[in-house]
Amino acid sequence: MIESKRQKLDEEERKITVIAHPNIALIKYWGKASEAEMIPLNDSISLAVNYFHAKTTLIARKVEKGEEIGDTVSINGKDVGLNSRFHRVFKSVRDKLDCQWSFTVSSSTNFPVAAGLASSAAGFAAIAFALGKTFDLPEHDIVRLARYGSGSASRSVLSGLVQWKKGNDKTESHVVSHFSADHWPELRLVIIVVKDEEKALSSKEGMERTAKTSELLQDRIRRNQERINLIISAFSSHDFPSLAELIMRDSNEMHAVCLDSYPPIQYLNATSWSIINFVHSFNKESVRAAYTFDAGPNACIFTLKEHVNELYDRVTSTFSKGKEVKDVYISELGQGPQIDN
Template sequence: MSSSGVTLTAPVNIALIKYWGKLDETAIIPTNDSLSFTLSQDDMCATTTAMTVARGVKSKFWLNGKEMDLGHPRIRAVVEEVRKIAKVQGTDETLLDLPVRIASINNFPTAAGLASSAAGYAAATAALGALYGVKGDLSRIARIGSGSACRSISGGFVRWIAGSTSEDSIAVQVAPENHWPSLRWLICVVRATPKAVGSTEGMRRTIQTSPLMPARIASVPDKISAITKAIQERNFRAMAELTMQDSNQFHAICLDTFPPLFYMNDVSHRIIDFVHDYNRVKGSLIAGYTFDAGPNACLFTEQENFDELASVVEALFSDGVETDFVKGMKPERKVDASKLLDSINVQPIKGGIKYAIGTKLGGGPRKIDHEKFSLLDANGELIDRA
């Protein structure tokens, strides 16, 4: 059998109700459900090529141009699980037995701290699934690679149902990508501070030491119900409040961990103060924020306020030198924010945000033209696209 291949992209997702803590570290069964928003792949995505190569050729895996160890338990588990399901579904075993080559790259800087492993594992899982013709849920397998990757297997709003076993811990779509087309995101890449504790170690420490964690876990089901309702009704205010409160609570739990985990920094705090003050000045809750395990702010608003929000954020937090402050989906026009800035009681931090990425709701993984975009050549060797 000749070699075959598939190339596809997978999206980044941002949790509105956060995942932080595993009940089972190996199978990645989380302590609570989480709910996320899939970002448009027009602005950010991971691209993955998966292909079989001739018998006797070595299987390989490249991540962002760097060869990784295919023996890594998480990578191996994903490959094995996809093959197992494919076999059950009747895929030709000759194909499944061939060595495989996988290459994955992100089109956004790792520095953006945007859970690049989630997009990467979702892309790899989806590519292998397509390569082997697997039908049905793949979120379960992406989850084994990197917990929140399961939420990047679908577009729109996605709920990761915690479940209690490796079989029932899956992600399901709550609303499709065209449900709320007016939502806009502004991912603000904040000036770096020294590397914080990684999320795997951080979660473990929280589970072991945070006295407040059980109260948080107990409160999540109600939050999931409330935000699902807010999303279904496109109730921006309710969605934004629940999202901001859950982000704050996640960071509160990190602080209640011992030794404490700090992911937000002074710039993050100032951005939060700004969002609350901006809403006060506007007389209405029109902007929200959420922060993952890092200092970067994910701000959101509706289309009609996006240009203004981007202009005010740039005025307060850019270094004033960078002319291309908003990348990705750009504002349609520059808004004169000077009058608004007079009313805002927040001191600027020049250069606090390096740049921002504008984006919107997007869909799940999508196949792209393999001949044209493959990251691997016909022999399964990495194509240098730098």
């Protein structure tokens, strides 16, 4: 259990600031068995990105009987509307408490929002963790709150190689960490931001379309558990070539079922495909890098410490900043949420 520390301003108001990291799925989930309970169609497994983070401050204020609750959320200084995901998270907490509380959330990120870099995972993991520590909730409730906000956020609550097991209902759907983040300290990420604008079709809308129309999706789901087990085995033994091939094949397959949706969904652009070809060329003599793309054109490339500087130099010399790509970052693996003192 992660240590808890919160600031009580008085008995009527509590404040806490949390830093959480996005996670990059090595085996991705795409599609939900239940939208209401955020139950995925398949398991997924991920690692957190240390360089990127969401810093989130939560103020919980006790509300008198008959007083309007008035929750608010701002991200990077901009007030955002309280969509169903925020309502679901806040209501779930209030249902557990003896009295009513209102929540003010202010979050800032050092990476693009809604651009396919798992910003919602970091954001909702931070909110869930902050709520959990403010009201002394057990870890499984924190995970559930994160999942209600964004399915992948549940994986950002824990550290290391984290698997989200889909289960058959809300009580069975849970996350487990197979290895700590320092099990393979040599792993690195090179993150290529191709576009930092919000994507035209959200992940939620894309998943719904794929689940309804893709004929290839069930084939992907049938292979899911085998690939999860192979990822765990490769990570356990530090077998980078095997890990890399699994990561790239799964990314390719997810985007294949997106294209198989009707109408087809295209999250990758021409630069994304150039990055794919670049990585395969980089791997010509030996497998030293593995690309993966979430629902967007931005690339996350896994590699090892011994290759990361060469990979970064090759990327930045091949793809010009400000023209083909917005920026390029190097990151180590991240941890679970932390209280910011």
